[in-house]
Amino acid sequence: MDTTQLLKGVLDLAVLAVVRDEDGYGYDIVRRLRDAGIGDVGDASVYGTLRRLYSAGALSSYVVPSDGGPHRKYYAINPQGTRMLDEQTDTWVQFAVAMSGLLHPHAKTQDTAIFRPRPEAGAQR
Template identity: 70%
Template sequence: MDTTQLLKGVLDLAVLAVLRDSDGYGYDIMRRLREAGLDEVGDASVYGTLRRLFGAGLLTTYVVPSEAGPHRKYYSLNKAGREHLARSGKVWRSFAHTMNSLLEDRGIAA
């Protein structure tokens, strides 16, 4: 199964989850997503998601100067982002439970 379409539907949730415990800049967030198993996530998708989440008021940003290269824009969850993550996480867990039940009932799950 092509996971590209699935990833599009959950990338917002995945990015918020990655930022739950620690702030990060674009490349760092992408690396953390890939380390978590989302190998197919694209650079443009992550940066677009960060801009969209920031525009929706779910993230704050700050710049950290760097002596070795360009300054880095860090993203962090704000209160609205944490609340959205909690709500979306509940929806995801319910949806995943339903899908697992459907697959198991029909002998499809591994």
């Protein structure tokens, strides 16, 4: 299955999840998404998503000087972004549970806990 279409629908959620625990600059966020197993993510898609989330008020940004190159623009999740992340996580969990039920109709339980982030993940903010 081509994951490109799936990724278009959840890239906002993925980016918010990546910056939930640690601020990051564009390429760092791309790398962290790829390290998490989302290898099909394109640089331009992530940069566009960062700009869109920033414009929507879900992220704040700040510039950090660099000794070895250009300054880096870091993005951080803010309270509005945390609310957006929580809402989109709920939507994702409901969708994932429904899909799991379709794909595994004879499973005895539909444990939503496997689709939720670790409780301690957002505890620092």
